Amino acid sequence: MKAIFKSNLSEITNETRLMQQKLRIIQVISQNGHGITVPDICRELKISAPTGIKLVNELQTEGFLSVVGKKETQNGRKPSIYALNNVNFYALSVEILLKRITVGIVDARLNTIYYRQKTDFVLENSPECLYNVESFIKECLENSGVAEENLLGMGMGITGRVKNETGDSLTFFNFLDQPLGVHLSGEFNIPVFINNDTRCVGLAEKIIGKATKANHAIIINLSRGLGTSLIIDNKIINGGMGFAGEFGHMQFGSREKMCLCGKKGCLGNDVGGYSLEENFMEKIAEGEKTIVDISDDGTTVRYDDILMAALKGDDLSIRLVQEMGYKLGHALGNIINLLNPELILIGGKFAKLKTLLLDPVKTGLSSSALVNPLQSCEIEFSELGDLGGLKGAGALVFEYFELIKK
Numbered sequence: 001m002k003a004i005f006k007s008n009l010s011e012i013t014n015e016t017r018l019m020q021q022k023l024r025i026i027q028v029i030s031q032n033g034h035g036i037t038v039p040d041i042c043r044e045l046k047i048s049a050p051t052g053i054k055l056v057n058e059l060q061t062e063g064f065l066s067v068v069g070k071k072e073t074q075n076g077r078k079p080s081i082y083a084l085n086n087v088n089f090y091a092l093s094v095e096i097l098l099k100r101i102t103v104g105i106v107d108a109r110l111n112t113i114y115y116r117q118k119t120d121f122v123l124e125n126s127p128e129c130l131y132n133v134e135s136f137i138k139e140c141l142e143n144s145g146v147a148e149e150n151l152l153g154m155g156m157g158i159t160g161r162v163k164n165e166t167g168d169s170l171t172f173f174n175f176l177d178q179p180l181g182v183h184l185s186g187e188f189n190i191p192v193f194i195n196n197d198t199r200c201v202g203l204a205e206k207i208i209g210k211a212t213k214a215n216h217a218i219i220i221n222l223s224r225g226l227g228t229s230l231i232i233d234n235k236i237i238n239g240g241m242g243f244a245g246e247f248g249h250m251q252f253g254s255r256e257k258m259c260l261c262g263k264k265g266c267l268g269n270d271v272g273g274y275s276l277e278e279n280f281m282e283k284i285a286e287g288e289k290t291i292v293d294i295s296d297d298g299t300t301v302r303y304d305d306i307l308m309a310a311l312k313g314d315d316l317s318i319r320l321v322q323e324m325g326y327k328l329g330h331a332l333g334n335i336i337n338l339l340n341p342e343l344i345l346i347g348g349k350f351a352k353l354k355t356l357l358l359d360p361v362k363t364g365l366s367s368s369a370l371v372n373p374l375q376s377c378e379i380e381f382s383e384l385g386d387l388g389g390l391k392g393a394g395a396l397v398f399e400y401f402e403l404i405k406k
């Protein structure tokens, strides 16, 4: 099956030309998202009807296509409609966050047909951690029951700085003597595509989420950390070397805190789960009361619990979340002035707060954004859920093979 995806452009023989035409038919049907007829294929590929029929027949025999119906026409002829047998195309997708790893199998429509998540995982820049990651991926692949023959490749979203074109992860697993993507490709014997975790979320939003129709959008991924994905002129922006969208390191935060990057004033130090936990414990030390469970030794709290408590009406949690929302909105207003997005999508674990977060974000936006660009920008919450990043990682594979429309 994979042979068709490896047709060599540099070696033009009758056989490779045939393979390329078949691949193009698969791509056209997959990008359309619905079945098409032989006349449609002939028009799209600029090939004759006999060639079109021959190629479609072969693809049917090889198990790629099936007839799913007949097209009604005015002249009475009813050409068959062909659709892809999607079971043939899967991507192995991996999302690696600071404290969570998820491995899944997604199809070309980005449906998750299998996934497993490890929440007792801690991402470290060490060979042991990489070994654990590889073992977990292998274990999941085996459990999924999907034949390796049907895997087109692996897509990986990983937190930190990533050079997507070369497959380099610069923040984690940077001790290898080759790019992480090249290393994994050798380990798993499939092509591997890597990008930053939030950019994968952005890609999923663009393909199947609320940003499908937006040409200019900012996707905010707000969980433990603050990530951003930019869509400009209908394209996910990677930047010159793959480092674009570091909104969390823009200097909109307080100057008192030192960021992991070595600078003071990074917004990510004031907005996100880490900061919420810190601020919360400061207030507890000052004697404030709450319904949130604090650890037995009274020193730590989980930001997920603070978010849940805010939804249940806990006064302290609500105040801290709202302060955070205002800071986020104020910083985002500057980005609205710079890029004039038509949509800001807020995703991640904070998205469950809905109006509790949205109201202070809007107040913050009004304090910094110009009236016209702000009026033309919709602020919405993502509906992709927790698996958005995993789906986006899988999309890296289908994007490469041109099986999905960008």
Ligand SMILES: [Zn+2]
Residues within 6 Å of the ligand: 248, 249, 259, 260, 261, 262, 263, 266
């Ligand atoms: Zn920073």
